[in-house]
Amino acid sequence: MEERFDELKTRLAEIHDLRRSLELLFWDQTVMMPPGGGPVRGQQLTTLDRIAHEKFVSDEIGELLEGLAGHEQELDYDSDEASLIRTTRRDHDKARRVPAELAAEMTGAAAEAHDVWAKAREDNDYALFLPQLERAVELKRRYIECFDGYDEPYDVLLDDFEPGMKTAEVRAVFDDLKAELVPLIAEIGSVDGDDAFMAGPWPVDAQHAYSLEIIRRFGFDESFARLDLTVHPFAASSGTQDIRLTTRYKEDDITSIFTAMHECGHGLYEHGVSPALERTPLCHGVSLALHESQSRMWENIVGRSREFWNHFYPSFQETFSEAVGEVDQERFYRAINRVKPSYIRVDADKATYNLHISLRFELEQEIFAGTIDLKELPAEWNRRFEEYLGIPVPTDTLGVLQDVHWSGGGFGYFPTYSLGNIVSVQIWEKVLSELPDLPEQFEQGEFGQLHEWLRDRLYVLGRKFTPQETLERVVGTPRIDAAPYVRYLKDKLGALAAA
Numbered sequence: 001m002e003e004r005f006d007e008l009k010t011r012l013a014e015i016h017d018l019r020r021s022l023e024l025l026f027w028d029q030t031v032m033m034p035p036g037g038g039p040v041r042g043q044q045l046t047t048l049d050r051i052a053h054e055k056f057v058s059d060e061i062g063e064l065l066e067g068l069a070g071h072e073q074e075l076d077y078d079s080d081e082a083s084l085i086r087t088t089r090r091d092h093d094k095a096r097r098v099p100a101e102l103a104a105e106m107t108g109a110a111a112e113a114h115d116v117w118a119k120a121r122e123d124n125d126y127a128l129f130l131p132q133l134e135r136a137v138e139l140k141r142r143y144i145e146c147f148d149g150y151d152e153p154y155d156v157l158l159d160d161f162e163p164g165m166k167t168a169e170v171r172a173v174f175d176d177l178k179a180e181l182v183p184l185i186a187e188i189g190s191v192d193g194d195d196a197f198m199a200g201p202w203p204v205d206a207q208h209a210y211s212l213e214i215i216r217r218f219g220f221d222e223s224f225a226r227l228d229l230t231v232h233p234f235a236a237s238s239g240t241q242d243i244r245l246t247t248r249y250k251e252d253d254i255t256s257i258f259t260a261m262h263e264c265g266h267g268l269y270e271h272g273v274s275p276a277l278e279r280t281p282l283c284h285g286v287s288l289a290l291h292e293s294q295s296r297m298w299e300n301i302v303g304r305s306r307e308f309w310n311h312f313y314p315s316f317q318e319t320f321s322e323a324v325g326e327v328d329q330e331r332f333y334r335a336i337n338r339v340k341p342s343y344i345r346v347d348a349d350k351a352t353y354n355l356h357i358s359l360r361f362e363l364e365q366e367i368f369a370g371t372i373d374l375k376e377l378p379a380e381w382n383r384r385f386e387e388y389l390g391i392p393v394p395t396d397t398l399g400v401l402q403d404v405h406w407s408g409g410g411f412g413y414f415p416t417y418s419l420g421n422i423v424s425v426q427i428w429e430k431v432l433s434e435l436p437d438l439p440e441q442f443e444q445g446e447f448g449q450l451h452e453w454l455r456d457r458l459y460v461l462g463r464k465f466t467p468q469e470t471l472e473r474v475v476g477t478p479r480i481d482a483a484p485y486v487r488y489l490k491d492k493l494g495a496l497a498a499a
Contacts (some may be wrong), residue, residue, distance in 0.1 A: 004019065004064055005081065005085075006082075008061070008088070011055070011060065011064070012061075012084075012281060014055065015056050016279045016283065018283065019052050019280065020238040021238065024099060027040065029041050029111065030114065030234075030246070031228045031229065032228075038111065038112060043108065045111045046104045046111070049107035050103065050107075053100045054100045056091075062092065062093055062096070065085065065092060071085075072085045080274075081165050084281070084282055084464075085309065087281055088274065090163075095332070097146040102139070105139060106140075108140055109135055109136060109409065110407065110409050113129075113408065114407050116128060116129055116407070117129050117407035118404075121401045121402065124395045125396075126377075126378050126396045129407070130375065130453070133407075134374055136407070136408075137368075137374065141368070143156070152168075154412065155167050156412075157411045158415065159412075161287065161412050161413050162287050162288060162289050162432065162467060163287060164410075164466055164467060164468060170361070170419070173480055173482055174358055174361065176486075177354055178354075178355075179190075180482070180490075181486070181489070184493065185351050185352055185355070186492060188493050188494070188497045194331060194335075195335035197332075197335070198253075200252045200254065201251050201252065202249075202254045202323055204251060206320060207249050207256045210320075211259075214257065215227070215245075215264040217445055218268065218447050219264075219447070220268070222240045224271055225267055226243070226245065227245045227260065228247075230248065232405075233246045233247050234246055234263070234404075235263045235267050235270070237270045237271075239278060239283070239482045240270060240271050240278055240283065243271050245263040245264060245266075245269055247259045247263065254320075255347050258300075261295075262295040262296070262298065265296070265298035265299065266285075266294065268455075269285050270285065270461065272454070272455040272458075272460060273285075274462060277462045277464070281463065282462040283463075285463070286416075286461065286470045287470075288416035288420070289420045289480065290420070290458070290470060292416055292420020293423035294419070294424070295422075296424040297424040297428060297454075298423075300424070301488075302447065304337055304350070305439070307439040307442035307443045309333055310329075310442075311442065311443050313333075315338055317329075337349070337492070339351045340352070343355075343393065343399070344402055345403065351493060354423070356389075357414055358418070359388060360414040362384070364414065379393075381399050382399055422480055422481070422482050423471065423480055425488045426477075426480075427458070427474060427475055428484075428488075430476070431450065457473070457474050458470070458474050461473070
């Protein structure tokens with residue numbers, strides 16, 4: 001049995017290397033590759049993805065898994081070995097349903113569409129992007145047809161990012177969330193704020209240096225990570241010791257500080273996976289909601305807390321004296337926590353952000369239910385956006401073209417952002433119950449205990465367990481519950497509105 005298990009690990013390590021190489025090539029495409037490289041890069045990614053897919057769905061992998069079934073039953077459920085066999089079997093059963101040609105075609109189409117999307121976004125030209133979007137949707141329809149037994153087509157797409165969760169479950173969570181948030185936003189969002197200073201100027205070099213200063217305190221280290229520029233910020237990795245974070249800067253916007261915290265949360269998660277899981281399918285965050293919970297925790301719960309700025313504001317004020325030299329800390333704190341409808345999802349405040357996600361979630365379901373024409377997508381986006389957030393959308397660049405996900409065929413991804421918001425507070429309440437002096441530590445610029453708790457309870461697990469099992473191990477329940485998040489928002493934002 002040991003020889004069979006070692007053979008499985010060897011084969012999986014090769015496949016893992018190929019897939020992480022794909023991730024690294026995508027990072028290079030969005031960060032460093034010259035603009036003309038897109039078509040060839042698409043072919044390169046298609047080739048690698050086809051090889052990885054064919055290797056993974058091979059009869060040899062299937063035979064190894066079948067031969068290890070009895071051995072798996074003898075192992076402790078929580079062991080690395082049992083988890084590897086169990087998780088690989090699920091992934092293998094799912095992947096075998098998808099033809100290698102289709103998997104490769106989706107990867108190539110995503111690579112080719114990325115640069116078209118970036119150009120369309122820059123030029124406010126939805127018509128330029130439309131053929132790429134139509135192709136992405138058509139490929140995903142073919143992908144959905146590879147599966148059966150789902151309650152609705154969107155279940156298949158959601159499962160790629162949040163394994164085991166159903167669309168109906170997400171709708172129920174979002175319904176609970178919207179029922180609480182809509183009146184809260186209507187009440188608090190109407191409170192005017194004195195935040196004209198937020199237009200800067202914020203020198204770009206200073207933004208970069210200060211972003212690094214903050215995330216180094218969180219646990220970022222140049223020995224295993226780097227921070228670079230891109231159009232749409234993201235985090236990637238080729239292993240636990242090679243973490244790639246990205247951000248973007250504007251002279252009239254200080255959002256980059258929070259973007260760096262956000263992407264650092266993703267990076268710390270990937271870096272914190274147990275080294276014993278390296279080069280296996282377990283060496284990754286378990287789901288997008290759990291992953292997003294970490295970016296949101298570091299960005300919002302930590303980075304927008306009063307205690308955090310009690311420590312950092314004096315140096316921040318000195319660094320950006322032209323913008324905030326005469327702005328007191330309370331005024332700045334209120335500005336970065338203000339509830340104010342805005343166009344760009346990644347810049348949205350913690351309350352209205354969820355309405356951005358609801359809009360995308362609804363549109364994606366309708367796209368795959370066939371009830372919306374892609375040619376009419378910008379108009380429908382604009383209509384609902386104004387209905388939900390109360391402001392008209394002036395351009396497609398600020399509307400339907402703002403996110404990169406659809407260019408890559410990432411349908412099913414968006415709902416995990418709001419689910420991550422919710423889970424972040426479930427985890428925060430748990431960690432605070434065990435480490436009640438964390439706020440005082442933040443005031444001293446100390447974040448090591450929080451990082452250590454998260455690493456030992458969550459990050460180290462990688463994909464050993466299902467998202468539901470992982471959440472239960474971390475907070476004591478497998479259920480994503482909106483109540484703690486709503487309670488957190490009401491307490492924090494209510495206090496700001498009352499002050």
